[in-house]
Structures are given as C-alpha cells and as structure tokens.
Amino acid sequence: MTASGWSTAEVARLAGVSVRTVRYYHEVGILENPRRLSNGYKSYDVTHLIRLLRVRRLTGIGLTLEQVRALDSRAVDVDDVVHSLEDEISARIAELRTILQSLRSVVTGEIRGGLPPGIDLSGIGARITKRDEATLTVLDTLLPEQQRAGLRQWLTTSCDSAADDEFEALAEDAGEDYRGELAKRMLPAARAAARNRQKKQQSGPGSPRDIGIALNGIYHSAQIDVLIRVATLLEDETEESQSDR
Incomplete structure (x- = not known):
C-alpha cells in the first residue's frame, strides 16, 4: 500500500x-x-x-x-432473496443427486463389463455374454430409444437359457434346420421384449448400414442368420395378430 x-x-x-x-x-x-x-x-x-x-x-x-x-x-426484501436462494440450492442439490446416480450407473456398468448406463443386470436370471455386452454398448447408441428398451429387454429376459448358450456357441457352419429350430426357441424372449415397445417409431442416430456393420463385427454369419429368423418370426406373428383383429 x-x-x-x-x-x-x-x-x-x-x-x-x-x-x-x-x-x-x-x-x-x-x-x-x-x-x-x-x-x-x-x-x-x-x-x-x-x-x-x-x-x-x-x-x-x-x-x-x-x-x-x-x-x-x-x-428487494432480504427474506425474498434468501427464499430464492433456497429454491435454487434445492434444485441444484436435486440435479447433483441425479448426476451422482448417473455416475454410479456408468461407473458400475463399465467396471462390470463395459455396459452402457441404464442397464442394471442385478437380479436378472439371464446370462449376458460378451457378445451381448458388445451389442448393448453399440446399439444403445445407434437405435432410437424405444428400440433400445426392447433390445435391453430381449437380452436380459431369461426365457430359455439353453437356447442362449447354444446361440453363443453356434458354429458358423450350423445347418439350416438347426438354425430355424434355435430361432423358434429364442422367439419367446424377443416376444417379451416386443411387448414393451412403443408403436410410434422414431429415428435413431445410426442408419441400417451402421447397425449392419456393428452386428457383423460382433456376430458371425450363422448367428446373424438366426437373429434375422427370430425377427422374421416375430414380424409374422405381429402381422397375423393384427389380421385377426
């Protein structure tokens, strides 16, 4: 000074x-x-x-x-300013709690297998394979929200664990008949997932080509064929159900 x-x-x-x-x-x-x-x-x-x-x-x-x-x-009145600050602080606390919850979800998912946030596998009977984890991670970004929810539901629904195991171990040269039979056994899980989908379709950030490239990098040709068969069976069921109304 x-x-x-x-x-x-x-x-x-x-x-x-x-x-x-x-x-x-x-x-x-x-x-x-x-x-x-x-x-x-x-x-x-x-x-x-x-x-x-x-x-x-x-x-x-x-x-x-x-x-x-x-x-x-x-x-302004001092009390009014204090009340305004209280409201702002309460809102900020709620926001921070939401951030903390999301942080727990992200970190827990990453530590337990690189899963995207929002997927909690605790208490689920289905066994999530490495391919399932990869599929959830990639398609959780590429698909619109309602389809992502359906995907999570499908992969985490335990309807026939033996079918899931067989799909995981499926040989690339598996025969046509076996692929068809396996697709039928995997259909109930896909059906359960479909019930949770919204009718209104939205567009996601990934194009069909992007999704195709991703799936081809995760599954081999026989597994992709089985997935296509499951989707076809499910679509046929939906069309048949609608025609009966």
Whole structure:
C-alpha cells in the first residue's frame, strides 16, 4: 500500500479477486471508480476494499450481481432473496443427486463389463455374454430409444437359457434346420421384449448400414442368420395378430 492508496492489482489481491473482475465491476456499475492520482493511476481506498469483500461474499453464496445491486438499493426484501436462494440450492442439490446416480450407473456398468448406463443386470436370471455386452454398448447408441428398451429387454429376459448358450456357441457352419429350430426357441424372449415397445417409431442416430456393420463385427454369419429368423418370426406373428383383429 502506498501513502495515497492501493493500485488495481493491490486491491484485487487483498480482496481475493482478479484485476479483470475489478475492472468488470466498474463496467457494470457495482463498484465505484476510485480517484486518480496526478500521474493518472487509480488509487483505491478502504471503502473500495470493503465493497469488493462484500460483493465477493454475497456472490460466493449464490447471489447474482443484479441481486447484490437490488439489495444495495433496498429494491428487494432480504427474506425474498434468501427464499430464492433456497429454491435454487434445492434444485441444484436435486440435479447433483441425479448426476451422482448417473455416475454410479456408468461407473458400475463399465467396471462390470463395459455396459452402457441404464442397464442394471442385478437380479436378472439371464446370462449376458460378451457378445451381448458388445451389442448393448453399440446399439444403445445407434437405435432410437424405444428400440433400445426392447433390445435391453430381449437380452436380459431369461426365457430359455439353453437356447442362449447354444446361440453363443453356434458354429458358423450350423445347418439350416438347426438354425430355424434355435430361432423358434429364442422367439419367446424377443416376444417379451416386443411387448414393451412403443408403436410410434422414431429415428435413431445410426442408419441400417451402421447397425449392419456393428452386428457383423460382433456376430458371425450363422448367428446373424438366426437373429434375422427370430425377427422374421416375430414380424409374422405381429402381422397375423393384427389380421385377426
């Protein structure tokens, strides 16, 4: 401190703010300009320091500069400001809880097998294979939401665990008859998943080509053939059901 007062850098340091903040407070009128010395330099006194400390304290607990200005002019009631802050803080706490819940889901899924968020396998009887995990991870991004829900339901529905195991171990040269029989045994899980789908279709970020490339990288040709057969059987059932109405 000089005999005549503080410089901008000095008063900013004492108040615990940046020089840019001091200059901004001048621009928006929240801090009065100091007097200037004969050499043109600004000279801040203790009233400026007190003002900076007050503004810093009030903004630190959540007030905006407009609210600080309103309090200065007595344009608002202190209790109203406190209640407003309480509402904002409560909303922020709820938001942080949601973020924390999502964080737990993401981290838990990644640790337990690289699964996307929102997929909880606890208490599910179905066994999720590495291919299932890969499918969920990729298609959970490429498909529209209602189809993603159906996919999760299908892969986590335990209708015939033996069929799931056989599909996982299916040889690439498996015969046509065996593929058809396996598709029929896998149909109940697909049917259960279909019940949860919404009728209105939405577009997802992935095109059919993108999805095809992804599946070809996860399953071999015989497995893809079985999946196509399951989808065809399910579609035939749906059309037959609609025609009977």
